[in-house]
Amino acid sequence: MITQRETWGTRAGFILAAAGSAIGLGNIWRFPGEAYEFGGGAFLLPYLFALLTAGIPLLLLEYTLGRKHQVGPPSVYRQISKPAEGIGWWQNAIAFCLSTFYAAVIAWALSYTYFAFSRGWGDQPVDFFVGDFLGAGGNLDFFEFRWPIFAVLVGVWVLVLTIMLGGIRRGVELANRICIPLLMVLFGIIVVRAVTLEGATEGLNAFFTPEWSRIGEAEIWLGAYAQIFFSLSIGMGTMIAYSSYLKKKSELSTTAVTVAFANSSFELLAGIGVFSILGFMSVQAAQPIDGLVGTGGGVAFITFPTILNEMPGGAFIGVLFFASLAVAGISSLISIVIVPMTSVEDRFGWSRKKTVAYLGVPMAIVSLLIYPTANGSSMVDAVDFAVSGYGLVLGGLATIILAFATGKLKSLAAEANRTSVLKLGNVWYACLGLTAVILTIVLFLNVKGQIEDLSDPEVANELVYINWGVGGAMIVFGLVMTVILYKRPLPVREEAEPEPALDTE
Ligand code: PHE
Numbered sequence: 371m372i373t374q375r376e377t378w379g380t381r382a383g384f385i386l387a388a389a390g391s392a393i394g395l396g397n398i399w400r401f402p403g404e405a406y407e408f409g410g411g412a413f414l415l416p417y418l419f420a421l422l423t424a425g426i427p428l429l430l431l432e433y434t435l436g437r438k439h440q441v442g443p444p445s446v447y448r449q450i451s452k453p454a455e456g457i458g459w460w461q462n463a464i465a466f467c468l469s470t471f472y473a474a475v476i477a478w479a480l481s482y483t484y485f486a487f488s489r490g491w492g493d494q495p496v497d498f499f500v501g502d503f504l505g506a507g508g509n510l511d512f513f514e515f516r517w518p519i520f521a522v523l524v525g526v527w528v529l530v531l532t533i534m535l536g537g538i539r540r541g542v543e544l545a546n547r548i549c550i551p552l553l554m555v556l557f558g559i560i561v562v563r564a565v566t567l568e569g570a571t572e573g574l575n576a577f578f579t580p581e582w583s584r585i586g587e588a589e590i591w592l593g594a595y596a597q598i599f600f601s602l603s604i605g606m607g608t609m610i611a612y613s614s615y616l617k618k619k620s621e622l623s624t625t626a627v628t629v630a631f632a633n634s635s636f637e638l639l640a641g642i643g644v645f646s647i648l649g650f651m652s653v654q655a656a657q658p659i660d661g662l663v664g665t666g667g668g669v670a671f672i673t674f675p676t677i678l679n680e681m682p683g684g685a686f687i688g689v690l691f692f693a694s695l696a697v698a699g700i701s702s703l704i705s706i707v708i709v710p711m712t713s714v715e716d717r718f719g720w721s722r723k724k725t726v727a728y729l730g731v732p733m734a735i736v737s738l739l740i741y742p743t744a745n746g747s748s749m750v751d752a753v754d755f756a757v758s759g760y761g762l763v764l765g766g767l768a769t770i771i772l773a774f775a776t777g778k779l780k781s782l783a784a785e786a787n788r789t790s791v792l793k794l795g796n797v798w799y800a801c802l803g804l805t806a807v808i809l810t811i812v813l814f815l816n817v818k819g820q821i822e823d824l825s826d827p828e829v830a831n832e833l834v835y836i837n838w839g840v841g842g843a844m845i846v847f848g849l850v851m852t853v854i855l856y857k858r859p860l861p862v863r864e865e866a867e868p869e870p871a872l873d874t875e
Contacts, residue, residue: 376538377617383543390546392633394702396601398695399670401637402644404597408590411580416594424805425598428766429626434786436613442713443607445860451776457768460848461607464761465709471750474741476699477523479692486688495675505744519742527734530703531726538615549701556694564646573649576659588815600758605766608705611712623792651677719861756840767809770802
């Protein structure tokens with residue numbers, strides 16, 4: 371028997387937490403690089419298409435599943451169909467991998483916030499990041515720890531696990547009430563400063579100029595869907611977990627639209643900020659933007675410090691930039707870590723204290739053993755690709771297929787419509803169906819491309835293998851859990867207490 375679980379304190383509390391989950395490293399660290407790599411302005415078209423036809427509909431599906439069943443993802447899927455429980459455990463494995471490296475990137479951002487005060491990266495930011503900071507020597511040396519990063523990463527985990535111990539209202543909700551307004555102020559200042567820099571227009575032109583010739587490439591479409599899934603935190607059960615703490619009468623549709631647009635606006639704003647600053651650099655150095663943009667860590671931890679060295683007031687902007695990266699990251703990390711916590715609590719009847727001790731602490735230890743080492747950044751790249759490039763998209767596809775295959779979509783729409791302002795119906799079904807078809811095609815073409823690449827000696831095959839290894843292991847974990855737990859019924863929960871009459875929702 372497990373006791374009645376907590377609910378969000380207010381509607382605003384849930385919206386802030388869902389937005390806090392969505393707005394994260396993906397918006398500032400991932401989006402600008404992806405958009406640029408995938409054809410600038412031309413990327414925005416598949417991106418918008420994916421947002422409207424896949425992002426918002428799937429967000430609604432996950433909200434509805436969570437609110438309806440009021441349990442973590444594996445228990446939700448099991449209630450839909452017993453063998454489907456594995457989808458939930460597979461998503462847990464994805465969350466586990468994601469949390470371990472996500473925390474590491476937050477630790478980098480925090481370290482760089484400190485360096486920014488004195489521009490401690492010196493005048494060779496590339497050598498500093500790769501050599502002095504990460505100590506990456508190119509050879510795979512596990513257990514060669516970078517103690518300063520290790521110490522900061524310990525701090526990140528202590529903070530996140532403490533928030534977990536606080537529960538929903540006094541932990542997650544409170545943290546987001548602090549993080550989101552803080553982030554808006556910090557980032558707002560950066561964008562205003564950025565667009566007024568000399569050369570900003572050059573940067574924005576590079577960002578928005580569409581390369582239409584590339585619009586037909588499967589890679590670009592997968593890139594757009596992957597960015598939407600990652601950025602909206604869907605496909606991994608995060609939104610199922612968060613909405614399982616909603617009251618049964620909470621409104622869902624306007625919440626989903628608000629969160630989705632808040633997230634994409636922030637993402638575009640981050641792109642504008644980052645590219646204005648790149649434009650400044652390109653004018654100063656009389657170099658085309660092309661050579662300045664790296665993907666992933668490159669822009670934030672290498673290009674930015676280089677620019678900040680040149681920029682009047684660079685130290686100040688640097689502190690704001692890296693601090694906002696860290697703050698945005700923390701509120702998302704909370705929502706990643708909560709997936710396994712909620713799942714295990716609801717499936718095995720554990721208390722929060724027990725899950726933090728027996729699940730949270732081991733997660734922190736894995737993260738600490740892998741990422742603050744000389745291999746840290748290669749591992750971040752490899753796991754990021756398996757998780758963000760494929761994992762979430764496949765996870766979301768599985769949820770959609772399950773809803774169709776079990777014929778549950780209609781009843782789920784009815785469940786959502788019970789309280790929703792915008793009614794779910796044929797358009798919703800059509801969008802989910804279309805998403806399933808597109809994702810299947812795009813994933814097939816991409817895997818085919820990867821297999822073809824394997825015969826190309828120019829391509830680094832180890833990364834492909836690490837990717838498939840990590841991806842495969844996560845799926846196997848889901849299958850194993852399904853078999854082990856097949857006969858074990860879900861724990862029974864105590865009857866809900868009547869909600870107080872004077873509720874504002
Ligand atoms: N949405 C987060 C970001 O943009 C990452 C995330 C993905 C969080 C999946 C939770 C689940 O950085």
